[in-house]
Amino acid sequence: MLELRGISLAELSRRVDVSVVNLSVLKNNRGRAIRFTTLTRLCEELQCSPGDLFEIQT
Numbered sequence: 001m002l003e004l005r006g007i008s009l010a011e012l013s014r015r016v017d018v019s020v021v022n023l024s025v026l027k028n029n030r031g032r033a034i035r036f037t038t039l040t041r042l043c044e045e046l047q048c049s050p051g052d053l054f055e056i057q058t
Contacts, residue, residue, distance in 0.1 A: 002027075
């Protein structure tokens, strides 16, 4: 999504007020949880739905 929108991780961090470190954890599939408020801000900024950002891995 970042690449599609032409936004860097640092810029997204500034726009949604979430640290670059926390966004990096999510981006690299190391996150274990995400707050709904954070997910909402990410989706609003990237103009997408949660399903565009995450997938279930089994």
